[in-house]
Amino acid sequence: MIKILHIAIPCPLRQRFDYLSTEDNQDWTPGLRVKVPFGSRQLIGIVLQVSEIEADRDISKLKPILEKIDSTPILNDELFNLINWVSFYYHHPIGDCFQAALPKKLRHGETAELKTETFWYEKQPSELTEVTLGKKQDKILTFLKQHQTGLSQRQIKQQLGECKSSLLSLETKGIIRSSTRPKLALPLVEIEPACDLNEEQQIAVDTVWQKRQEFTPYLLQGITGSGKTEVYIQLSEQMLAEGKQVLILIPEIGLTSQFVQRFKQRLAVNIVVLNSSISDGERKQGWLLAQAGLADIVIGTRSAVFTPLTSAGLIILDEEHDSSYKQQDGLRYHARNVALVRAKKLAIPIILGSATPSLESLYHVRQKRYQLLSLTKRAGGAKLPKVRVIDSSGSDTQNGISQKLLQTIKKHIENDNQVILFINRRGFAPVLMCHECNWQAACTGCDARMVVHYHRNILFCHHCGLIQRLPEKCPTCQSGDLKNYGAGTEKVEHSLQRLFPKTPVLRIDRDTTQRVNAFTDLISDIKQGGAKILVGTQMLAKGHDFHDVTLVGVLDADQGLYSADFRATESLAQLITQVTGRAGRGEKEGEVLIQTEQPQHEFWKNLIKQGYQYTADDLLQQRIEMAMPPAGSLCVIRAEEKDQTLAMQFLTEVLTIFNQTIQQDVIIMGPVPAIMEKKAGRYRAQLLLSTQHRRCLHQLLDQHIQSISALKLARKVRWSIDIDPVDLL
Numbered sequence: 070m071i072k073i074l075h076i077a078i079p080c081p082l083r084q085r086f087d088y089l090s091t092e093d094n095q096d097w098t099p100g101l102r103v104k105v106p107f108g109s110r111q112l113i114g115i116v117l118q119v120s121e122i123e124a125d126r127d128i129s130k131l132k133p134i135l136e137k138i139d140s141t142p143i144l145n146d147e148l149f150n151l152i153n154w155v156s157f158y159y160h161h162p163i164g165d166c167f168q169a170a171l172p173k174k175l176r177h178g179e180t181a182e183l184k185t186e187t188f189w190y191e192k193q194p195s196e197l198t199e200v201t202l203g204k205k206q207d208k209i210l211t212f213l214k215q216h217q218t219g220l221s222q223r224q225i226k227q228q229l230g231e232c233k234s235s236l237l238s239l240e241t242k243g244i245i246r247s248s249t250r251p252k253l254a255l256p257l258v259e260i261e262p263a264c265d266l267n268e269e270q271q272i273a274v275d276t277v278w279q280k281r282q283e284f285t286p287y288l289l290q291g292i293t294g295s296g297k298t299e300v301y302i303q304l305s306e307q308m309l310a311e312g313k314q315v316l317i318l319i320p321e322i323g324l325t326s327q328f329v330q331r332f333k334q335r336l337a338v339n340i341v342v343l344n345s346s347i348s349d350g351e352r353k354q355g356w357l358l359a360q361a362g363l364a365d366i367v368i369g370t371r372s373a374v375f376t377p378l379t380s381a382g383l384i385i386l387d388e389e390h391d392s393s394y395k396q397q398d399g400l401r402y403h404a405r406n407v408a409l410v411r412a413k414k415l416a417i418p419i420i421l422g423s424a425t426p427s428l429e430s431l432y433h434v435r436q437k438r439y440q441l442l443s444l445t446k447r448a449g450g451a452k453l454p455k456v457r458v459i460d461s462s463g464s465d466t467q468n469g470i471s472q473k474l475l476q477t478i479k480k481h482i483e484n485d486n487q488v489i490l491f492i493n494r495r496g497f498a499p500v501l502m503c504h505e506c507n508w509q510a511a512c513t514g515c516d517a518r519m520v521v522h523y524h525r526n527i528l529f530c531h532h533c534g535l536i537q538r539l540p541e542k543c544p545t546c547q548s549g550d551l552k553n554y555g556a557g558t559e560k561v562e563h564s565l566q567r568l569f570p571k572t573p574v575l576r577i578d579r580d581t582t583q584r585v586n587a588f589t590d591l592i593s594d595i596k597q598g599g600a601k602i603l604v605g606t607q608m609l610a611k612g613h614d615f616h617d618v619t620l621v622g623v624l625d626a627d628q629g630l631y632s633a634d635f636r637a638t639e640s641l642a643q644l645i646t647q648v649t650g651r652a653g654r655g656e657k658e659g660e661v662l663i664q665t666e667q668p669q670h671e672f673w674k675n676l677i678k679q680g681y682q683y684t685a686d687d688l689l690q691q692r693i694e695m696a697m698p699p700a701g702s703l704c705v706i707r708a709e710e711k712d713q714t715l716a717m718q719f720l721t722e723v724l725t726i727f728n729q730t731i732q733q734d735v736i737i738m739g740p741v742p743a744i745m746e747k748k749a750g751r752y753r754a755q756l757l758l759s760t761q762h763r764r765c766l767h768q769l770l771d772q773h774i775q776s777i778s779a780l781k782l783a784r785k786v787r788w789s790i791d792i793d794p795v796d797l798l
Contacts, residue, residue, distance in 0.1 A: 161401070186252040292445060314367070339366075342355065384411065499557065501551060516745045520557065706788065
């Protein structure tokens with residue numbers, strides 16, 4: 070018998086590939102990594118299945134594998150099956166799905182071995198010899214006596230300074246001994262006592278704990294500042310006491326440091342952080358620690374949902390409404406959906422936390438698929454801020470800031486408080502225009518304007534990344550009368566520094582946080598009171614706890630009111646509610662001023678007077694009536710190509726294939742050009758599939774995916790399938 074290995078290869082082809090086993094007596098198990106020849110390259114694949122065939126069968130076209138990398142599967146059965154489900158549900162090539170789940174170094178074939186470090190122990194009295202010790206050696210020995218389970222060399226250095234030579238000397242004298250252990254993240258030395266929970270928090274903890282051995286999705290809906298993180302911490306502590314691991318997902322890297330710090334201050338456990346800000350080596354080590362059961366808590370962004378766990382007890386998704394959980398290229402998975410499926414397969418509870426839940430989660434609460442846990446009071450007795458709308462349609466605004474807002478800023482600064490000004494647009498100005506010939510700075514690769522970045526003296530396209538030097542004269546008529554219009558964070562910062570010359574102004578956006586640890590340093594500066602006026606994008610809106618912020622001003626708040634995106638109003642309501650929640654979180658009362666040119670708009674009346682829940686319920690009812698998500702299901706098939714006609718031509722051929730099936734459950738719309746048709750030099754088009762029955766949509770795709778992949782244009786144009794898209798732009 071000859072063994073045939075069916076292998077997932079990281080490539081865009083929707084199939085598995087067959088290779089020959091080099092040795093018949095080798096133990097082949099699904100989940101092993103192998104190196105294989107693939108065209109002119111050598112790639113790392115994952116064994117999906119093993120078959121045996123008769124020796125007389127023709128195998129001349131099959132190539133043997135080059136190397137078996139693992140002796141045991143890199144993926145356990147639970148994670149292996151989850152990735153197969155992801156490939157099936159999102160109709161994405163299986164090889165790419167495994168790539169998304171593995172750290173980079175493991176994808177590239179590095180050994181799955183944990184980094185180790187030296188640990189030191191005091192020898193038993195019967196083993197000791199009488200010797201004279203120096204001062205440093207005596208300190209080391211005293212320190213080790215206090216920790217009978219041993220200390221790592223890092224921990225000793227952290228407390229006593231560099232002492233490698235002293236440790237080696239003590240070992241030579243027979244007083245201490247050493248061993249190696251896997252390298253872990255260091256817990257904090259001093260642990261803070263647990264906080265007292267209010268009645269609502271205690272109910273939330275008790276409810277989840279009672280059903281800890283079964284799959285139950287919980288929506289933890291708590292107003293901003295209501296203490297959701299404290300609920301997470303106390304539940305995690307109880308899970309850890311039973312020897313269980315906890316997986317916590319957060320939407321953005323910027324929230325990681327303060328979130329991890331909260332857990333470290335309270336729990337003396339091994340916490341692993343997984344996000345793109347850490348090195349590839351650290352990511353691999355953290356992943357392997359979790360796989361070995363040595364990570365008690367895993368905290369990470371979207372891709373951390375694929376972290377292997379040996380004894381999972383709880384999954385937590387903080388800010389579950391955040392669109393950052395949806396991958397927008399490659400494998401377009403939604404971490405919230407994958408986490409829910411994973412929790413179901415593991416038979417463990419999952420908590421989705423948010424002050425502004427997604428309409429999907431609220432819909433599932435209505436359908437009794439999720440259990441609602443409510444936190445309606447701010448922790449510590451803090452009061453919600455007063456919210457007012459300012460009409461900014463008049464001429465009294467100065468670089469986007471109204472006189473009324475400026476006066477209020479001045480009052481709060483004089484009282485030694487902090488102010489946040491939120492504008493969801495970075496850069497100096499979104500438009501640069503010539504007054505002689507009406508020329509506007511436009512991107513050559515996109516249907517978009519170039520944004521002025523004054524401090525860097527450039528024009529920058531926020532869609533494709535094109536950078537040009539800021540012109541001094543109009544490139545069309547050579548006039549020097551160039552003016553910029555609109556305002557971004559940079560212009561607002563510039564204006565405030567001029568208006569308040571003695572007040573420190575801090576800008577927080579993607580441009581000021583590119584350096585490693587820059588965001589953490591800025592947040593630390595804010596908490597220490599170093600900056601009085603904070604100007605930022607939505608990076609400032611999420612989860613931060615600034616006790617001295619008493620005023621939040623929202624500039625240019627109307628952007629989401631008239632968007633073509635069907636989720637725009639929901640996103641605007643969430644963003645405004647989140648950013649207003651930054652005010653008055655401590656003992657000081659807060660207020661919020663929202664600038665809008667549409668103060669009488671029904672949206673503002675509902676959101677401010679009735680609150681987010683009322684607005685969300687109204688939007689949800691509209692979606693239900695229109696059979697739009699979450700009451701219906703969508704799929705977008707996208708295509709793009711440098712030739713303007715080919716993307717539309719490919720999607721027209723896809724439509725023809727779909728029309729071969731007589732069915733009425735899936736409505737197919739298009740193909741049409743994307744709203745921004747040209748992006749990064751490619752012309753984009755899309756085909757929209759809509760249904761009230763999710764299964765019918767998947768059946769239609771399953772039936773025709775091979776025919777679509779076989780089209781000649783399928784190998785020429787870039788195309789993708791986006792299940793449950795977060796936008797249709």
